[in-house]
Amino acid sequence: xxxxxxxxHYWPVAGGIENAxxxxxxxxxxxxxxxxxVTGTYGAQKRPREEEINGVHVHRIKAWRLGYPDLTIPRETxxxxxxxxxxxxxxxxxxxxxxxxxxxxxxxxxxVAIHYMAVDTLQTHPNPAIRLLGPIYAxxxxxxxxxxxxxxxxxxxxxxxxLRKYGIQAHYLPDAIPKHYLTKPKADPEEFRRKYxxxxxxxxxxxxxxxxxxxxxVLVKALPYLSNDIAIIMAGPDNGYLKxxxxxxxxxxxxxxxxxxxxxxxxxxxxxxxxxxxLVLPSTTDYVEVYPMTITEAWxxxxxxxxxxxxxxxxxxxxxxNGLIIPPNNPQELAKAIQQLANNPEKTQQMxxxxxxxxxxxxxxAKETIKIYNTTNNP
Numbered sequence: 001x002x003x004x005x006x007x008x009h010y011w012p013v014a015g016g017i018e019n020a021x022x023x024x025x026x027x028x029x030x031x032x033x034x035x036x037x038v039t040g041t042y043g044a045q046k047r048p049r050e051e052e053i054n055g056v057h058v059h060r061i062k063a064w065r066l067g068y069p070d071l072t073i074p075r076e077t078x079x080x081x082x083x084x085x086x087x088x089x090x091x092x093x094x095x096x097x098x099x100x101x102x103x104x105x106x107x108x109x110x111x112v113a114i115h116y117m118a119v120d121t122l123q124t125h126p127n128p129a130i131r132l133l134g135p136i137y138a139x140x141x142x143x144x145x146x147x148x149x150x151x152x153x154x155x156x157x158x159x160x161x162x163l164r165k166y167g168i169q170a171h172y173l174p175d176a177i178p179k180h181y182l183t184k185p186k187a188d189p190e191e192f193r194r195k196y197x198x199x200x201x202x203x204x205x206x207x208x209x210x211x212x213x214x215x216x217x218v219l220v221k222a223l224p225y226l227s228n229d230i231a232i233i234m235a236g237p238d239n240g241y242l243k244x245x246x247x248x249x250x251x252x253x254x255x256x257x258x259x260x261x262x263x264x265x266x267x268x269x270x271x272x273x274x275x276x277x278x279l280v281l282p283s284t285t286d287y288v289e290v291y292p293m294t295i296t297e298a299w300x301x302x303x304x305x306x307x308x309x310x311x312x313x314x315x316x317x318x319x320x321x322n323g324l325i326i327p328p329n330n331p332q333e334l335a336k337a338i339q340q341l342a343n344n345p346e347k348t349q350q351m352x353x354x355x356x357x358x359x360x361x362x363x364x365x366a367k368e369t370i371k372i373y374n375t376t377n378n379p
Contacts, residue, residue, distance in 0.1 A: 006038040008072035008097035013043035027366035029055035072097040093145035106148040113151035119162040121286040155291040156312035176365040181300035192275035200231035205276040207294040211239035215282030223254040225335035237263040281307035299355030322355035
């Protein structure tokens, strides 16, 4: 089967959806399929326009960008490649790039699968302009996607539910985990603490972009309410909010309990999770949490999750079973949840084991995807 995935970003651009597309495409290639990626050049200007990465053929085409990544418009179309394809898998109906490439494929008579995400999330965006105009754009794109799709896929159970009101019955096809998250030996927490000069005994980890909507400032504000033997590790690229986050920690006199590792490789990230009591996900809005990969990563290492009641999180985390759910923008409630897990190691361990039961590996998802491609019947 010839499979073409499309999205405005691909590796080396870092992000949840970019990683998901890469893992899925590579697993499909391992199954013997011819797999291609049609993407833009943004974030990958130093990479070749055409290259093969781990058995996947990457095609970077020229595009315009109107301020936001989702507003990326292809300036050219690889029509000959699209004509040969058995299926076009377009990621995110919010991506103008994905929808435009999918439209071209539809006009050529090629089967189109649309992978929906973050349906109806812009209504709660904190930016008033986005909150006003975003839903209009999102609704228009969703209707376009609905019109051209032969197969409807959804990354989260929340999106499956939201799509029904648009008359769309979607297959639930979540993101997964690479096998090495399950097979890598557990790291020594003491060794990790020595390496990074961490003096506190109990660590909680934040993994993700340092962006205001991800809530790192809420986590910093929770630190003064916690016992002094608790510290926070932050791992992820700065998305324009690191300076404010560190300044806030300094102002609140908790900078000595906040350790920023920057963007880390997979081994370092796994070691950091192993050294931590739990993952903390303090996001403030629906838009940034569709199907957080970090939850899956933490569960794979048998760590529970403390997360806010936004986006797809409450459709995954069951309060008191595999993690704790708290309201967004509430440092005191966040601190209570962190202290609760810090004080109850047996309960914390049990929650982590429960979380592990929820995950799938990318080879499983790749096989499931192929089965779905081979049918035009939606659920």
